[in-house]
Amino acid sequence: MANVRVKLPGLDLKNPIIPASGTAGFGEELASIYDLSVLGGIMIKATSVNPKRGNKTPRVAETYGGMLNSIGLENPGLDVVINEKLPFLAKYDTCVIANICGDSIDEYVKVAYEISRVDNVAALELNISCPNVHGGGIPFGADEETVYEITKRVKEASIKPVYVKLSPNVTDIVKMAKAAERGGADGLSLINTLLGMRIDLKTGRPILYNKKGGFSGPAIKPVAIRMIYDVYEAVNIPIIGMGGIATVDDCIEFLMAGASALGVGTMNLVNPYICKELVEELPLALAKYGFKDINECIGYAHRK
Amino acid sequence: MVKENLKVIYNKQIALDTFEMKLETLNMASFAKPGMFINISLNDASKLLKRPISICQIDNNHLIITYKINGEGTKILSTYQSGTSLEAIGPLGNGFTLVENKKTLVVGGGIGVPPLLELSRNLKKLGNELVIILAFRNKEAMIYLDEFKKLGEVAVTTDDGSFGFKGNALDYLHNNNIEFDTLYSCGPEILLKKLEEKYQGFEGYLSYEARMACGVGLCHGCVKGEKHYCVCTDGPVFKLGVIYGEC
Numbered sequence: 001m002a003n004v005r006v007k008l009p010g011l012d013l014k015n016p017i018i019p020a021s022g023t024a025g026f027g028e029e030l031a032s033i034y035d036l037s038v039l040g041g042i043m044i045k046a047t048s049v050n051p052k053r054g055n056k057t058p059r060v061a062e063t064y065g066g067m068l069n070s071i072g073l074e075n076p077g078l079d080v081v082i083n084e085k086l087p088f089l090a091k092y093d094t095c096v097i098a099n100i101c102g103d104s105i106d107e108y109v110k111v112a113y114e115i116s117r118v119d120n121v122a123a124l125e126l127n128i129s130c131p132n133v134h135g136g137g138i139p140f141g142a143d144e145e146t147v148y149e150i151t152k153r154v155k156e157a158s159i160k161p162v163y164v165k166l167s168p169n170v171t172d173i174v175k176m177a178k179a180a181e182r183g184g185a186d187g188l189s190l191i192n193t194l195l196g197m198r199i200d201l202k203t204g205r206p207i208l209y210n211k212k213g214g215f216s217g218p219a220i221k222p223v224a225i226r227m228i229y230d231v232y233e234a235v236n237i238p239i240i241g242m243g244g245i246a247t248v249d250d251c252i253e254f255l256m257a258g259a260s261a262l263g264v265g266t267m268n269l270v271n272p273y274i275c276k277e278l279v280e281e282l283p284l285a286l287a288k289y290g291f292k293d294i295n296e297c298i299g300y301a302h303r304k
Numbered sequence: 305m306v307k308e309n310l311k312v313i314y315n316k317q318i319a320l321d322t323f324e325m326k327l328e329t330l331n332m333a334s335f336a337k338p339g340m341f342i343n344i345s346l347n348d349a350s351k352l353l354k355r356p357i358s359i360c361q362i363d364n365n366h367l368i369i370t371y372k373i374n375g376e377g378t379k380i381l382s383t384y385q386s387g388t389s390l391e392a393i394g395p396l397g398n399g400f401t402l403v404e405n406k407k408t409l410v411v412g413g414g415i416g417v418p419p420l421l422e423l424s425r426n427l428k429k430l431g432n433e434l435v436i437i438l439a440f441r442n443k444e445a446m447i448y449l450d451e452f453k454k455l456g457e458v459a460v461t462t463d464d465g466s467f468g469f470k471g472n473a474l475d476y477l478h479n480n481n482i483e484f485d486t487l488y489s490c491g492p493e494i495l496l497k498k499l500e501e502k503y504q505g506f507e508g509y510l511s512y513e514a515r516m517a518c519g520v521g522l523c524h525g526c527v528k529g530e531k532h533y534c535v536c537t538d539g540p541v542f543k544l545g546v547i548y549g550e551c
Contacts, residue, residue, distance in 0.1 A: 022523070023522055023523060024522060025521065025522055025524075029520055029521040029522050029537070030522070033305065033520070053532060054524065054527070054532070057514070057515065057525075057526070057527060057528070058515045059525055059527075060515060060516070060517040060523065060525030060526070061515070062351065062352060062353050062377075064350045065349060065350050065352060066352060067352060067353060067517060069517070069523065069525060071523065071524055071525065074524055074527075074532065217352050218349070218352065266352070268518070268522055269353070269517045269518035269522055269523050270353060270354060270518075271307070271391075272307075272518065272520050272522065273307055
């Protein structure tokens with residue numbers, strides 16, 4: 001059995017498995033399924049200053065080996081998250097990573113300032129990449145200067161480490177990663193969903209009400225692996241890897257590509273027990289591939 | 305809720321594009337109540353999401369689900385032979401609130417009929433008098449008529465008039481004044497919406513359908529109503545008035 005404890009800025013993780021933002025709500029539903037304390041951490045649903053209703057339905061659609069979603073960052077707003085949602089998670093021995101979003105840099109700064117001051121928030125994840133919100137998603141994550149600026153401003157406001165969640169919907173993700181690092185990011189998480197679309201053949205119209213949505217699930221794994229591999233070579237801050245993790249072998253592959261911790265997203269929606277199962281399977285799987293310690297596996301594919 | 309590999313006992317066509325599948329469970333059936341559903345895997349990695357299917361009958365450690373081929377997923381489901389093992393989670397959602405010793409009106413539309421069978425059996429056991437309206441597109445799509453006849457007074461409607469009353473359930477209700485205390489329904493959204501409007505203020509329990517991903521409240525993909533209730537965890541059965549009414 002290999003050691004699976006791993007340390008990242010602000011995150012002393014008993015294991016690297018973290019349900020990814022938007023697939024675990026604020027932990028309440030998962031907590032009725034298993035004890036959240038088994039998890040290394042949990043990434044809560046993106047939180048904005050004011051409540052967001054999200055997009056109209058249909059806002060999920062299946063794709064080959066994956067799915068599209070256009071939930072649209074539905075959340076109850078900062079006050080409810082701080083006063084009701086985060087206190088619930090304080091009962092569990094797991095690192096809470098607060099995903100934050102906004103329609104303006106000022107909104108990100110306000111959420112970061114307040115949420116980082118909640119005791120049981122271990123770190124922030126800056127969602128600059130959700131493709132669903134008009135005016136809020138793509139523009140922040142797709143421009144180097146904006147990535148630098150927003151990271152810098154959020155870092156100034158936050159008293160906890162900040163992980164910048166990068167969008168794959170860019171020409172060169174390495175440039176965005178470097179811009180976040182330059183802005184002071186303590187770490188990165190990648191990848192968010194790829195922008196996609198499906199058309200209903202019976203109606204001849206897009207399935208999603210919002211037409212386009214975030215493409216996720218096992219089908220996107222090779223894109224995530226490639227991007228993590230490239231970013232790992234280019235930056236000196238740790239990466240929380242995500243994008244299609246479905247099995248314990250996927251976990252090993254992400255670690256080898258350069259991820260220090262692992263976000264599991266869409267598979268929670270397929271099998272709500274998946275994170276608990278991966279936590280149980282990972283030590284044996286690492287040992288099977290010859291690793292005594294998870295830290296030996298991180299970036300293993302980059303060895304000379 | 306539990307996760308189990310369910311064993312297909314049989315999977316047979318019972319009407320046009322409509323299949324009945326009996327599944328052997330370890331413990332899942334013991335937690336099931338009328339109106340709940342299961343999320344069942346298709347054993348096909350390209351069809352990632354489990355399919356939410358309502359429970360039609362509960363029999364000791366067995367569950368019977370009845371589904372209509374409506375896309376690639378249900379088409380695959382229809383090919384599974386007895387002995388096949390399918391991963392499922394369930395039972396999910398909130399079932400119907402059961403009243404006692406009342407006059408109940410049960411309205412089923414199309415593939416919304418199956419969950420009403422287990423419901424009606426339970427309602428009858430609880431001393432209720434049942435008036436049942438089953439609405440189908442045509443005679444070929446008709447299911448469970450004999451089973452429902454054992455439970456109450458049944459009227460069948462078909463859109464094309466190939467069996468029973470010609471028209472839909474709402475036309476039937478418009479032409480026939482039925483007195484009742486409590487309404488139960490499952491069927492197309494337009495039927496449920498019209499029933500909520502027609503019977504505003506009545507006690508009623510309506511089971512809604514939605515395009516769903518997780519089935520357990522994680523993704524918020526299946527929301528309905530002004531307050532964005534999750535059909536999976538807040539429903540699928542909602543009190544009359546919650547989705548399209550005032551309250």
